[in-house]
Amino acid sequence: MNFSTVRALVLRYLYLYTRTPIRMVELLFWPLVHLLVWGYLTQFLQQNVGDDFPHEITFLIGAVILWDILFRAQQGVAIFFLEDVWSRNLLNIFAAPVTNADYLGSTYVVGMMRATVTTVMLAVLSMLLYSFNVLSMSWALLPFVFNLLIFGWALGMVSTALIVRWGPAAESLAWAVPFFIQPFAAVYYPVEYLPTALQWVAKALPCSYIFEGMRDVLKTGEVNWGELGLATGLNFIYLAFAGVLFVRVMNTAREKGLLTKFSSQ
Amino acid sequence: MEPSVLQVSGLTKTFGNVTSVNGISFEIAKGEILGLLGANGAGKTTAINMVLGIVTPTEGRIEVFGKELMSSRIEILRRMNFCSTYTQLPGNLRVWQNLKIFGQIYRVKDLKRRIDEVLEMLEIAHLKNRVSGELSAGEGTRLNLCKALLNRPELLLLDEPTASLDPDIADKVRKVVKRIRDEEGATILYTSHNMRDVEEVCDRVAFMHKGKILYTGTAEETLHHFEEKSLEDVFIRVARGGEIKSNPAKEEKS
Numbered sequence: 001m002n003f004s005t006v007r008a009l010v011l012r013y014l015y016l017y018t019r020t021p022i023r024m025v026e027l028l029f030w031p032l033v034h035l036l037v038w039g040y041l042t043q044f045l046q047q048n049v050g051d052d053f054p055h056e057i058t059f060l061i062g063a064v065i066l067w068d069i070l071f072r073a074q075q076g077v078a079i080f081f082l083e084d085v086w087s088r089n090l091l092n093i094f095a096a097p098v099t100n101a102d103y104l105g106s107t108y109v110v111g112m113m114r115a116t117v118t119t120v121m122l123a124v125l126s127m128l129l130y131s132f133n134v135l136s137m138s139w140a141l142l143p144f145v146f147n148l149l150i151f152g153w154a155l156g157m158v159s160t161a162l163i164v165r166w167g168p169a170a171e172s173l174a175w176a177v178p179f180f181i182q183p184f185a186a187v188y189y190p191v192e193y194l195p196t197a198l199q200w201v202a203k204a205l206p207c208s209y210i211f212e213g214m215r216d217v218l219k220t221g222e223v224n225w226g227e228l229g230l231a232t233g234l235n236f237i238y239l240a241f242a243g244v245l246f247v248r249v250m251n252t253a254r255e256k257g258l259l260t261k262f263s264s265q
Numbered sequence: 266m267e268p269s270v271l272q273v274s275g276l277t278k279t280f281g282n283v284t285s286v287n288g289i290s291f292e293i294a295k296g297e298i299l300g301l302l303g304a305n306g307a308g309k310t311t312a313i314n315m316v317l318g319i320v321t322p323t324e325g326r327i328e329v330f331g332k333e334l335m336s337s338r339i340e341i342l343r344r345m346n347f348c349s350t351y352t353q354l355p356g357n358l359r360v361w362q363n364l365k366i367f368g369q370i371y372r373v374k375d376l377k378r379r380i381d382e383v384l385e386m387l388e389i390a391h392l393k394n395r396v397s398g399e400l401s402a403g404e405g406t407r408l409n410l411c412k413a414l415l416n417r418p419e420l421l422l423l424d425e426p427t428a429s430l431d432p433d434i435a436d437k438v439r440k441v442v443k444r445i446r447d448e449e450g451a452t453i454l455y456t457s458h459n460m461r462d463v464e465e466v467c468d469r470v471a472f473m474h475k476g477k478i479l480y481t482g483t484a485e486e487t488l489h490h491f492e493e494k495s496l497e498d499v500f501i502r503v504a505r506g507g508e509i510k511s512n513p514a515k516e517e518k519s
Contacts, residue, residue, distance in 0.1 A: 008369035015362045087355040092412065095317040096370050097342040254321040257280060260314055
């Protein structure tokens with residue numbers, strides 16, 4: 001990976017946001033809507049449901065924040081590619097001395113930046129509006145964030161690979177792919193509430209361990225390091241798989257001339 | 266004779282049942298400008314895309330600077346560049362921002378100065394702070410050319426660079442192309458439908474038809490070979506039938 005190439009590609013993204021601040025709306029608006037909806041639902045449940053309801057209902061707010069980290073990281077990779085498609089700049093990039101590693105490295109950085117912006121905003125607002133302190137997860141927050149970023153990157157690469165393979169008509173996958181897995185990811189409810197067969201799907205997703213882990217930390221203050229390690233291991237498998245898929249699809253795209261089709265549509 | 270900068274042999278590209286490029290071979294010597302001519306669908310752009318490494322050949326070999334393209338792709342791409350009428354630079358960035366990004370990707374030294382140089386060369390220095398998407402088609406094409414010249418490419422691929430330009434600007438672009446060949450020793454592969462471009466700029470021309478190169482030679486040799494008065498006549502004749510042996514109308518008269 002060449003760092004000056006990565007820097008240049010990231011710089012392009014930064015210019016894009018500083019040139020058109022309206023893009024920040026996309027980065028801030030939807031997370032804010034989710035926070036408000038789930039935040040007020042949490043308050044409603046806390047005040048109106050009986051004592052047998054778990055007191056740690058604030059995990060819904062934590063879930064909104066952590067889900068957004070995964071989603072923004074995925075978007076960082078997938079939207080980065082689409083920006084080049086929309087501006088008919090794709091051939092300029094892929095006919096330049098940019099390796100797959102340079103390209104993916106810059107999408108990771110952009111994904112991380114996007115996740116940071118929304119996480120900081122959501123953390124501050126959840127503190128102000130609902131007295132939910134994301135830092136109450138203490139040091140466990142770091143491995144949680146790290147794992148969600150990695151899984152987000154992996155999903156982003158898969159989304160991009162599918163778009164490259166199926167063409168511009170598949171653009172909506174950039175937004176849809178994370179939501180394919182959300183019902184099984186234990187974001188808002190524990191894995192045990194899923195039907196048995198779907199629990200196996202959930203256990204195959206590294207993010208389900210993170211959301212379960214978050215609930216454990218908020219409930220008991222304890223981190224299940226074994227499951228966190230399992231999530232990390234799974235994450236690296238997914239990341240490697242997504243990387244191989246991306247490279248193979250790019251090779252296929254070169255064989256079938258798919259990249260040139262993006263610039264002519 | 267100067268060594269070949271680009272050497273293409275037996276290059277074929279098949280998409281399903283369609284053969285876009287069919288076993289073409291050509292080479293370009295250092296400092297030479299070769300015009301690749303042919304009607305729409307002749308295979309010129311596919312050939313250029315293969316030389317850029319964004320389309321993988323089905324068969325054949327591409328050597329640039331004496332190295333096989335796919336095995337030394339990044340190293341080779343650093344020393345070449347391209348401008349195509351089919352691409353644009355991001356329209357929501359300013360002209361200087363676009364050039365800065367590509368300058369960094371191509372590792373251009375003294376980038377700020379080089380950006381000013383290429384903008385001056387293409388006579389769009391006054392547009393440096395303009396948003397790229399607000400440029401006219403001609404200005405946008407010249408910005409693309411600025412990007413292509415940033416890294417002082419030793420091999421430059423120009424795919425219909427004057428397609429959207431008025432005659433005045435097209436003339437200036439032709440002069441720039443000759444200037445970078447003369448002053449910087451660039452080797453250029455040039456596709457165009459504009460025969461005036463070709464006559465003025467290219468040292469040799471290669472006529473393509475249905476994926477094959479029918480004839481390669483200087484403009485004079487080509488006219489003599491096809492027994493036509495202008496390259497435009499040759500172009501039309503090749504586009505309509507690909508007849509290369511001799512002029513059938515003249516044969517009938519004799």
